[in-house]
Amino acid sequence: MQKKNTTDLTVSLQDAAVQLDSRIIWDDANVNVEQGEFVAVVGPNGSGKSTLLRVLLGLQYLSKGHVKVLGETPHRGNKLIGYVPQRRTFEPDMPIRGRDLVMMGLEGLRWGFALPGPAQHRQQKLVDEILQSVEALKYADRPIGQLSGGEQQRFILAQALIGKPRLLLLDEPLANLDLRNQIAIPQLVAKLASADSTTVLLVTHDINPLLPVVDKVIYIAKGNMVIGKPEEVITTETLSRLYEAPVEVVRDSNGRLFVVGLEQEVAHPHEH
Amino acid sequence: MGVYHLMATINPLSSLKNLIPNLTIRGTGFSWNLVADVLAQFQYAFMQHAYMAGIIVAVVAGIVGYFVVLRSLSFAGHALSHIGFAGATGAVALGVNPIYGLLVFTVGAAMGMGFMGKRIYGRDVVIGIVLAWTLGLGVLFLSLYTGYATEAYALLFGEILGISQADVIVTLIAGVVTLIAMAIMFRPLLFASVDGDVAEARGVPVRLLSILFMVVLAISVSEAVQVVGVLLIFALLVTPPAIAERLTAHPIKAIGLSVLLAILFTCIGLFISFYLPYPVSFFITTLAFITYLVVRLWAYVRQRFTKLTSEAV
Numbered sequence: 001m002q003k004k005n006t007t008d009l010t011v012s013l014q015d016a017a018v019q020l021d022s023r024i025i026w027d028d029a030n031v032n033v034e035q036g037e038f039v040a041v042v043g044p045n046g047s048g049k050s051t052l053l054r055v056l057l058g059l060q061y062l063s064k065g066h067v068k069v070l071g072e073t074p075h076r077g078n079k080l081i082g083y084v085p086q087r088r089t090f091e092p093d094m095p096i097r098g099r100d101l102v103m104m105g106l107e108g109l110r111w112g113f114a115l116p117g118p119a120q121h122r123q124q125k126l127v128d129e130i131l132q133s134v135e136a137l138k139y140a141d142r143p144i145g146q147l148s149g150g151e152q153q154r155f156i157l158a159q160a161l162i163g164k165p166r167l168l169l170l171d172e173p174l175a176n177l178d179l180r181n182q183i184a185i186p187q188l189v190a191k192l193a194s195a196d197s198t199t200v201l202l203v204t205h206d207i208n209p210l211l212p213v214v215d216k217v218i219y220i221a222k223g224n225m226v227i228g229k230p231e232e233v234i235t236t237e238t239l240s241r242l243y244e245a246p247v248e249v250v251r252d253s254n255g256r257l258f259v260v261g262l263e264q265e266v267a268h269p270h271e272h
Numbered sequence: 273m274g275v276y277h278l279m280a281t282i283n284p285l286s287s288l289k290n291l292i293p294n295l296t297i298r299g300t301g302f303s304w305n306l307v308a309d310v311l312a313q314f315q316y317a318f319m320q321h322a323y324m325a326g327i328i329v330a331v332v333a334g335i336v337g338y339f340v341v342l343r344s345l346s347f348a349g350h351a352l353s354h355i356g357f358a359g360a361t362g363a364v365a366l367g368v369n370p371i372y373g374l375l376v377f378t379v380g381a382a383m384g385m386g387f388m389g390k391r392i393y394g395r396d397v398v399i400g401i402v403l404a405w406t407l408g409l410g411v412l413f414l415s416l417y418t419g420y421a422t423e424a425y426a427l428l429f430g431e432i433l434g435i436s437q438a439d440v441i442v443t444l445i446a447g448v449v450t451l452i453a454m455a456i457m458f459r460p461l462l463f464a465s466v467d468g469d470v471a472e473a474r475g476v477p478v479r480l481l482s483i484l485f486m487v488v489l490a491i492s493v494s495e496a497v498q499v500v501g502v503l504l505i506f507a508l509l510v511t512p513p514a515i516a517e518r519l520t521a522h523p524i525k526a527i528g529l530s531v532l533l534a535i536l537f538t539c540i541g542l543f544i545s546f547y548l549p550y551p552v553s554f555f556i557t558t559l560a561f562i563t564y565l566v567v568r569l570w571a572y573v574r575q576r577f578t579k580l581t582s583e584a585v
Contacts, residue, residue: 043470057473077475085469095526096466109461109476111456143521159470232376 010199016065036197043220082160094145098155105159150181302538326538334531338512358406361413386483430501511560
């Protein structure tokens with residue numbers, strides 16, 4: 001395999017480790033993500049998926065190794081990164097329109113307030129354009145807390161995308177979505193990201209809705225991290241090595257992947 | 273001259289009013305010519321001062337209150353006014369204008385709350401514990417000063433008819449400072465209030481804004497105490513924006529409506545109190561409460577109605 005110049009890479013981790021208090025979250029991580037790739041970050045609860053995003057955002061330091069994001073050391077407030085944190089939903093009485101949330105992605109960092117005028121009009125046109133592309137224009141003026149999870153997710157996505165980021169970090173955007181939106185949202189992300197060749201890291205606990213759109217998978221378990229194409233990573237051999245326990249990957253008639261054998265591991269951790 | 277006329281025996285008009293409630297001391301009665309009524313009221317300097325201070329405080333409370341409701345800080349705002357009570361009574365005991373004691377205590381407490389941040393576990397419990405202790409301090413300071421009842425009354429329930437011209441100027445300066453601060457902070461503060469995690473990741477100084485906003489809130493609370501007093505602070509700081517946020521999700525419109533409602537409650541309250549021998553605070557809080565009830569009832573009816581019509585279709 002040809003050696004890549006690190007500046008071509010959107011994300012590069014070398015021998016990286018994160019330690020929180022005395023607990024090692026993950027160790028010896030070597031991960032390269034190229035510009036424009038759509039990567040799913042998968043693993044059991046507490047394996048450090050969100051921690052990986054926090055490292056890239058400059059909110060969490062490595063205890064060992066090196067990390068580069070878009071050719072730089074991670075730092076807070078990187079305007080080239082769009083971020084959607086893990087969350088439930090907005091409170092039902094949140095008195096803000098979806099359109100206002102998206103506008104914050106554009107000018108929430110600027111001091112002062114917006115005066116009406118041609119500049120403000122241009123900003124609102126940009127907001128309308130992105131709302132059109134996430135198909136949320138028709139409920140853009142409703143209070144965001146009164147919309148469904150899938151509808152809210154479209155505004156959150158539009159907010160992250162409106163600043164034209166080079167890297168989009170999405171933490172569990174599919175949690176609390178109905179089945180239809182679990183399919184629709186990843187396809188929307190893939191469509192919008194590929195148009196601008198934006199790199200996407202999407203954290204999820206279920207890879208299956210993402211299989212049609214992802215290029216690669218980062219799998220984290222037991223402090224180990226691997227990256228590769230889904231068919232390379234989600235295999236009995238790779239995951240058994242990762243979990244340090246015998247697990248089996250099975251495929252159902254619809255092509256969906258399931259990891260089995262972990263139930264025993266959780267129920268009887270000392271029997272192996 | 274004290275803000276609440278605590279140092280003087282008390283505003284002569286209101287003491288007279290208290291003694292002889294049915295006497296029309298202003299010499300002019302209510303007519304249905306509202307312009308003439310307002311002009312008649314404006315012949316009295318104390319009414320001019322009350323309207324001016326009331327409107328300044330209403331504008332500030334309407335804007336700052338929008339963020340108080342948005343950031344779920346109503347308990348913190350309430351606590352600040354109570355903590356300010358200790359500062360004010362302490363100042364009275366020392367023979368200082370109570371506005372200074374009020375400002376020192378509220379700003380100090382606000383910075384402490386701001387440093388604690390929005391998500392600290394048990395934050396409200398800590399605030400409540402500090403609040404209880406400072407109220408205890410307030411009672412001690414009151415007992416150190418003879419003339420107990422009137423000072424306590426003015427601080428707890430407001431004494432807007434006793435505001436002097438000098439107090440109006442202090443209120444105006446404080447009001448302009450808080451409005452400039454709000455204008456500068458507006459967009460990042462809105463971002464941090466609605467979507468704190470994203471705002472922080474994007475580089476908005478969330479912690480700094482939290483502290484700055486608490487200081488602005490402390491100054492606003494100190495001002496509003498003059499109008500409605502420590503116990504009734506909600507009527508100006510929380511009720512108008514809470515009503516506005518139920519009527520519109522457009523931030524600028526909600527703030528405008530909140531300011532308008534605060535001004536209306538204050539001015540109508542003042543207007544009525546000119547003719548009736550009851551406290552201004554009562555009229556302001558009652559107007560605010562009734563409006564809130566009507567708006568909630570209206571929202572409920574509208575919701576039921578749209579449900580019924582959509583079911584019919």
